[in-house]
Each structure stands twice: as C-alpha cells, then as structure tokens.
Amino acid sequence: MQLTFLHFFLWSVLKVIVVTVILLMGVAYTVLLERKLVGRIQNRWGPSRVGPFGLWQPLVDGAKNFLKEDIIPDAVYRPLYLLAPLISLACALISIAVIPFGEPNAGPGRFDLFEISNLNIGLLVILGITSIGVYGIALAGWSSNNKYSLLGSLRSSAQLISYELALGLSLVGVVLRAGSLNLRVIVEQQATRGIVTWNIFGGLQFVAFFIYLTAAYAETNRAPFDLPEAESELTGGYHTEYSSMKFAMFFMAEYANMITVGCVATLLFLGGWTSPLGDLMGDFQNPFVNAGLSLFWFVLKVFCFLFLYVWVRGTLPRFRYDQLMSFGWRYLMPLAMLNIVATSLWLANH
Numbered sequence: 001m002q003l004t005f006l007h008f009f010l011w012s013v014l015k016v017i018v019v020t021v022i023l024l025m026g027v028a029y030t031v032l033l034e035r036k037l038v039g040r041i042q043n044r045w046g047p048s049r050v051g052p053f054g055l056w057q058p059l060v061d062g063a064k065n066f067l068k069e070d071i072i073p074d075a076v077y078r079p080l081y082l083l084a085p086l087i088s089l090a091c092a093l094i095s096i097a098v099i100p101f102g103e104p105n106a107g108p109g110r111f112d113l114f115e116i117s118n119l120n121i122g123l124l125v126i127l128g129i130t131s132i133g134v135y136g137i138a139l140a141g142w143s144s145n146n147k148y149s150l151l152g153s154l155r156s157s158a159q160l161i162s163y164e165l166a167l168g169l170s171l172v173g174v175v176l177r178a179g180s181l182n183l184r185v186i187v188e189q190q191a192t193r194g195i196v197t198w199n200i201f202g203g204l205q206f207v208a209f210f211i212y213l214t215a216a217y218a219e220t221n222r223a224p225f226d227l228p229e230a231e232s233e234l235t236g237g238y239h240t241e242y243s244s245m246k247f248a249m250f251f252m253a254e255y256a257n258m259i260t261v262g263c264v265a266t267l268l269f270l271g272g273w274t275s276p277l278g279d280l281m282g283d284f285q286n287p288f289v290n291a292g293l294s295l296f297w298f299v300l301k302v303f304c305f306l307f308l309y310v311w312v313r314g315t316l317p318r319f320r321y322d323q324l325m326s327f328g329w330r331y332l333m334p335l336a337m338l339n340i341v342a343t344s345l346w347l348a349n350h
Contacts, residue, residue, distance in 0.1 A: 028058035041314035085249035088136030092256035102294035152237030167215035169336035173343035187272030194278025262305035
C-alpha cells in the first residue's frame with residue numbers, strides 16, 4: 001500500500017514538473033510566435049538576430065528580466081505589491097493541472113500520462129481558478145499607490161467580471177450536451193465521427209464558440225480588448241510601477257492564460273485530442289504511436305487557436321472602453337442566454 005502511494009506521489013510530482021516546464025517554455029515561445037507573426041502582418045521580420053530564425057530570443061528576454069534592476073517605489077504597500085504578481089502567475093499555472101492533453105489510456109498502468117489530475121468538475125475548477133486571477137491585477141493597481149495603476153486595475157476588474165459571465169454562459173450548452181463537467185467525458189462525447197461530431201459543428205455550438213472566443217480575448221486582456229493596459233491612455237496600466245521579474249510574472253501570466261484558454265477551447269469545441277477523421281482513421285497497434293498522435297492533434301488545435309489570437313491582434317484596432325462594456329453586456333450576454341435556451345430545446349426534442 002505504501003509502495004503504491006509512493007509510486008503515485010512520485011509519478012504525480014514528475015508530471016507536475018514536466019507540465020510546468022513545458023508550459024513555461026510554451027509561454028516563452030508563444031511570445032516569439034506573436035512577435036514573428038505580427039512582424040509578418042506589418043511587413044517586417046520580427047526577431048531574427050539571436051540564434052537561427054531568432055529561436056533564442058525568448059531565452060535572452062528571460063535573462064534580461066532576471067538581470068534588470070528590481071525597483072520598488074517607496075510609497076507602495078509592500079505585502080500586497082509583492083503578492084499581486086504571484087497570485088496572477090500562480091492562477092495561470094494551476095489551471096493547467098486539470099487539462100487532459102492526450103489519450104487517457106496512454107499512460108503506464110493506471111497512471112495517466114497526459115493529465116495531472118482527473119476531476120469530475122474539471123471545467124468548474126478551471127473557471128474558479130481563473131476567476132481568482134483578477135485579484136492579482138486589482139491588488140497590483142491598489143498597492144502601487146499610483147492613480148494610473150489604480151485606474152488600470154479598476155478597468156480590468158470591471159472588464160474581467162463582465163466578460164467572465166458571458167464566457168461561463170457560453171459553456172453551458174456544451175455541458176448540457178455532454179451531461180458532465182468532466183473534460184474527458186466532454187471530449188469522448190465528440191469523438192465518435194470526428195469533425196462532424198465536434199461541438200462547434202455537429203453540436204451546433206458555433207454561436208457559443210464565437211461568444212467564448214470573444215470573451216476569452218477580453219478575459220486575457222488581449223487586443224482589441226486590452227483596455228486594462230491601454231498604453232496610450234494609462235502609461236502601463238496596473239503594472240506601471242512594476243519592473244524586472246515582477247513585471248515579467250504579469251507578462252507570463254497573460255500568455256499562460258492564452259494557452260489555457262486555447263486548451264479549454266480545444267477540449268470543449270474542437271474534439272480535444274481526437275482526430276478530425278474520428279473512427280475512420282482507426283487505432284495503431286503501437287501504443288506509443290497512438291499516444292503521440294493524440295498529443296499531436298491536441299497541440300495542433302491549440303496552436304491554431306493561438307495563431308488566431310495573434311492574427312486578431314495584428315488586424316483589429318482597440319475598442320473604446322464604453323464600446324467594450326456595451327458589447328459584453330448588451331450583445332454577448334443575451335446571445336449566450338439565447339444559445340442556452342436553443343440548446344435546451346434542441347436536446348429536449350432529440
């Protein structure tokens with residue numbers, strides 16, 4: 001019994017370390033991906049000098065943040081000033097613990113290889129953890145003792161709370177179809193015939209996907225909804241008084257949240273780790289090939305989602321704040337409620 005628990009504990013610790021390292025590397029190279037893609041959209045090269053094709057640029061940026069002077073203004077409230085970036089980054093990293101990245105049965109024995117923790121309320125856990133992240137931004141603005149930082153944090157709090165409602169409501173239709181909050185069950189419910197049975201198409205949740213996509217941009221403070229920072233209006237928003245690694249932690253939290261949002265969209269709307277061909281492709285005899293393919297499909301779908309994230313940033317101008325709030329409350333919220341009613345009626349008649 002003790003040996004089994006020890007194996008389980010060591011295996012869990014190993015998965016936590018591996019997933020955290022991969023997520024942080026993904027954050028670093030998502031930044032590089034954005035800089036390269038936006039560069040192409042704007043007809044320039046982007047990072048290209050450090051290493052082949054600029055691939056070492058994220059390592060240099062990380063070292064630069066570590067070596068920068070760490071300045072703490074005299075008038076800040078130190079305990080909360082130091083705690084704020086930790087809250088933001090911790091919430092961004094913890095969310096990944098309940099996300100399955102591949103076929104559940106690909107691991108050795110009864111241990112799952114591609115998921116740290118399988119929870120029956122996995123979706124609810126993700127929504128709960130990400131909602132706590134706003135405290136990091138709110139505390140950063142208040143503790144900085146800077147009116148521009150405070151305005152930025154107030155904007156962010158109002159924006160995140162508003163769009164979190166629309167985002168949560170957009171997922172109700174998916175939960176109704178699957179009859180579960182377990183992310184594995186939601187994926188398996190879409191896996192029968194590939195792309196035809198994905199929630200975005202076969203599940204008739206295209207409107208829900210649009211709502212989720214739009215609310216996700218606002219939830220992660222991304223253009224065209226990046227009003228909490230709004231450099232042209234508020235200097236640097238809630239992190240004006242932060243420097244060195246404390247600023248980098250806010251930056252990392254934003255990109256980690258982007259990856260998490262992409263993972264959730266993949267699981268709920270795009271069939272998760274399953275092939276677009278569904279059962280037509282069949283399984284291979286080699287379990288390692290099956291495991292690799294499931295991971296490949298999942299990563300490819302998340303990559304496409306991140307590509308769309310960057311494409312939108314390089315294409316659309318920033319909203320005004322009144323437009324941002326009006327769009328969330330007057331359009332997305334009613335549309336999400338109508339989608340719930342329509343999905344309920346469709347399920348009741350089938």
